[in-house]
Amino acid sequence: MNHSVASYLQTDNLGAWGTYLEQVDRVTPYLGHLSRWVETLKRPKRTLIVDVPIELDNGTISHYEGYRVHHNLSRGPGKGGIRYHPDVTLSEVMALSAWMSIKTAVVNVPFGGAKGGIRVNPKSLSLGELERMTRRFTSEINMMIGPQKDIPAPDVNTNEQIMAWMMDTYSVNQGHTSTGVVTGKPIALGGSLGRRDATGRGVFVVAKEAYEDMGCDVTQARIAIQGLGNVGGEAARLFAKSGAKIVAIQDHSATLYNPNGFNMPDLLKHVSIAHEIKGFEGESIAVDSFWSAPCDILIPAALESQITKLNAQSIQAKLIVEGANGPTTPEADDILQEKGVVVVPDVIANAGGVTVSYFEWVQDFSSFFWTEEEINQRLDKIMTDAFRGISYVAKTNNVSLRTATFIVGCERILKAREMRGLYP
Ligand code: GLU
Secondary structure (H helix, E strand, C coil): CCCCCCHHHCCCCCHHHHHHHHHHHHHHHHCHHHHHHHHHHHCCCEEEEEEEEEECCCCCEEEEEEEEEEEECCCCCEEEEEEEECCCCHHHHHHHHHHHHHHHHHCCCCCCEEEEEEECCHHHCCHHHHHHHHHHHHHHCCCCCECCCEEEEECCCCCHHHHHHHHHHHHHHHCCCCHHHCCCCCHHHCCCCCHHHHHHHHHHHHHHHHHHHCCCCHHHCEEEEECCCHHHHHHHHHHHHHCCEEEEEECCCCEEECCCCCCHHHHHHHHHHHCCCCCCCCEECCCCHHHHCCCCEEEECCCCCCECCCCHHHCCCCEEECCCCCCECHHHHHHHHHHCCEEECHHHHCCHHHHHHHHHHHHHHHCCCCCHHHHHHHHHHHHHHHHHHHHHHHHHHCCCHHHHHHHHHHHHHHHHHHHHCCCC
16 A cells, blocks of 8 residues: 655644544444545545635735635535634645535435635624625635535534625526525525524434433433534524523633523523623633533534543533534543543534535425425434434444444445546
């Protein structure tokens, strides 16, 4: 075997991409004859770096770095969100695109994995600047995207309005309206009912299933949630509605604790106005104390690499359900496994979003739209069945849920790869 490592993959600190590579290495011994193809998963199929120049409102020209990565297209068109964040890097986008390949395979929707992003603090831009940046970025990645090629969606700091601008820009360049080029659109432009809440809903459905699998009842659980954005906010709402108590919350602004459980409708109202949890009633605790707060289920629903070897030991929860992508480092995974903490990995836990994105794409193609009830029923069934399948693989192979999820995902991708064969 002579696999020379591509130059741009050689860095000292691989971050999220390093986490992903370690996860693939851990699953390789279980892949049997398919391990011959595993190198396919360790390098993205294609990556694009673009310059995004825009004129700011004050007349100056500002340049932003944008990315779109196709990790793997063996099972279908690329699928994955667009992230706007000042810390976005190519290697982070590569990791996020790879997790999309695994995720789409795990819930068995006919997509590959892709991701994009712009290295920008969107909060520093006016609405007009945000629109110009989004439209220029869409034009720059035009050769990568399309309803049959690669379908972007929202991710951290992007939303329905940004998807509407992307859809419009692509459509203007094509000369006809093409709703299926992005998902997570406004309902009025071919968006799907239930899409906005789908990721948080999926987190709740899978958490309930996993907790029952452990012989426990979610309605009695104490929950800690990091991040009350689109994912954490909806998951928290559903947990509270089921009777569970949200006892600890954290975002960029504060860490709050309330052993009696926060009033979720009031908290979500506060967040929708203030865009942060700061100012809501509850005991303010130290940032690091969030991880050791007494709770039963912990939901990281913010960014990558939050649960590390520095805080894993102090975690009190019996169950962790990863709403965020890549929140746990491999070292932390080992510590948690040693402690007997069950971890439901991101690539199943937060797959509800891309599942309803698939429904949206299908509805756009057929120009026939489903009811919210149909969407939620199908979503719940796909998530529950996928989790049960993974739990079975974990038990029969005596491996963690993460390794089991990667066995299922990698096998599906590599079987497709093998059947397609190499060209030429
Ligand atoms: N950004 C979401 C994720 O990380 C959704 C992607 C999509 O719907 O394509 O899964």
